[in-house]
Amino acid sequence: MHEKLQNMGKLPCFMAENxxxxxxxxxxxxxxxxxxxxxxxxxxxxGLPETSLDDPADIEAxxxxxxKSFGIARSRLFTVKQVHEKDIYVATGGMMNPExxxxxxxxxxxxxxxxxxxxxxxxxxxSAGSGDMVAAVHAGWPSTYAGIIQATVKKMVSMGxxxxxxxxxxxxxxxxxxxxxxxxxxLQFTQQSYEYSAYFRKAxxxxxxxxxxxxxxxxxxxxxxxxxxxxxxxxxxxxxDLLFSHRRATHNxxxxxxxxxxxIMISD
Numbered sequence: 001m002h003e004k005l006q007n008m009g010k011l012p013c014f015m016a017e018n019x020x021x022x023x024x025x026x027x028x029x030x031x032x033x034x035x036x037x038x039x040x041x042x043x044x045x046x047g048l049p050e051t052s053l054d055d056p057a058d059i060e061a062x063x064x065x066x067x068k069s070f071g072i073a074r075s076r077l078f079t080v081k082q083v084h085e086k087d088i089y090v091a092t093g094g095m096m097n098p099e100x101x102x103x104x105x106x107x108x109x110x111x112x113x114x115x116x117x118x119x120x121x122x123x124x125x126x127s128a129g130s131g132d133m134v135a136a137v138h139a140g141w142p143s144t145y146a147g148i149i150q151a152t153v154k155k156m157v158s159m160g161x162x163x164x165x166x167x168x169x170x171x172x173x174x175x176x177x178x179x180x181x182x183x184x185x186x187l188q189f190t191q192q193s194y195e196y197s198a199y200f201r202k203a204x205x206x207x208x209x210x211x212x213x214x215x216x217x218x219x220x221x222x223x224x225x226x227x228x229x230x231x232x233x234x235x236x237x238x239x240x241d242l243l244f245s246h247r248r249a250t251h252n253x254x255x256x257x258x259x260x261x262x263x264i265m266i267s268d
Contacts, residue, residue, distance in 0.1 A: 002242055004234060010034065011044075011069045016125070016169030016230040019264070024131040026070055026113075027264040029123060029171040029232065031242050035062040037258065045244070045258030046117055048081075053256045063261075070113050070265060077263070079115045080105055084142035086151050090159075104137040104152040106159065113265035119244040120174040120236050122217045123262035124149065126226075128156060129165020134264045139217050141181070145188055149217060153224040163225045170221070170231045171262050174247060176201070176212035178237035183207045189216070236260075 006015050006028075013028035020027075035044030041054040046063060049056040060074075067074050075094040080102040089102035091112060105114045114136040116123050121140035127133065137152050157163050176199075186209045189196040199216040200209040218231045236243040249257035 002234065002239065004232065005031070005242070008069045011065065014172055014232050014234060016171075016232060018167050018228055018230045019125060019127060019169050022127060022131050022167065024267050025127050025134065025264065026267055027125050027169070028069075029125075029262045030066065030260045032244050032258060032260070033242065035065055037062060040249075040254055040256040041258045046115070046261040047119070047257070047259035048117070052258055054258065066115075066261060066263060067113070070263065072111060072113055072265070076111055077113045077115055078105060078107070079117065079261075082117065082138045084140050084146075086143055086146040086148040088148075088152055088155050090155075103139075103143045103148050104135060104155075106133065106135040106152070106155060107266070108133045108159070110266045111268040113263050115261045115263045117259040117261055118171075118173065118236075119246040119249075119257060119259045120179075122173040122214045123171040123260070124152075124168060124217060124221070125171065125262055125264040126152065126156065126166055126168045127264065128161035129167060129228075130162070131266060133159060133161050134266055136262060136264055139213075141185060141211070141213055144213065144217060144220070145192065149220045150224045153221070153226060164227065166226045167228045168221050168226050168230070170214050170218050170229065172232055172234035172236055172239075172243055172260070173214040173217075174237050174245065175233065175235035176210050176215070178235055178247065179211045179213060180205065180208050181211045183209065185209070185211065195219075
């Protein structure tokens with residue numbers, strides 16, 4: 001079992017120390033452990049049925065496991081349809097059907113849990129220092145390039161958060177040693193900012209680079225003015241028994257794959 005693994009109730013998960021110090025905030029980054037899904041999805045798959053191809057009843061049972069750990073009704077767990085862009089949704093009530101299209105969610109509502117799905121992309125959970133506003137961000141490379149991280153911080157500030165007091169945690173994601181990308185991605189990011197080149201190193205294959213996406217996400221948070229940042233460095237690709245990975249599934253020629261859920265909530 002991973003040294004950083006903890007439990008919320010009976011559910012194995014990762015937690016950030018900085019967010020855990022805030023008594024009014026509940027949060028965790030789930031693993032693939034503790035659910036009811038079977039085969040490739042074993043066992044806490046939270047992916048959408050149409051994309052993961054898991055049994056919808058099993059996915060819903062898994063979402064209920066998560067809600068039970070947070071002590072909330074299923075209708076109080078809010079997720080969005082993620083499309084790798086930079087739209088942000090401000091949640092004021094319970095779950096909606098269909099899910100709003102966005103790659104970040106913000107709320108000031110107590111008892112409303114926000115969740116983003118990942119399986120290599122970077123999940124980021126944030127809280128205002130006062131604990132009266134939280135956000136969850138899905139930062140894949142396209143949404144990171146589009147500016148989802150900076151946009152979320154800016155939106156939180158516009159809604160009243162003190163930039164100097166925002167607390168952020170960068171969750172488990174694919175690590176540099178597992179994430180090879182083509183030269184075009186390297187050029188896109190380094191043309192956006194030369195300092196981003198520090199998060200790429202040349203791969204063994206010509207015209208390819210190893211990309212530290214989660215490290216870059218933490219740097220972008222810092223550049224945006226967030227100073228209290230925790231980076232949970234756990235590689236989704238390498239930890240097959242613990243985490244789902246889209247790239248690993250692709251390399252193994254699996255057509256089915258699961259998703260983790262990263263969740264944050266202001267307690268009632």
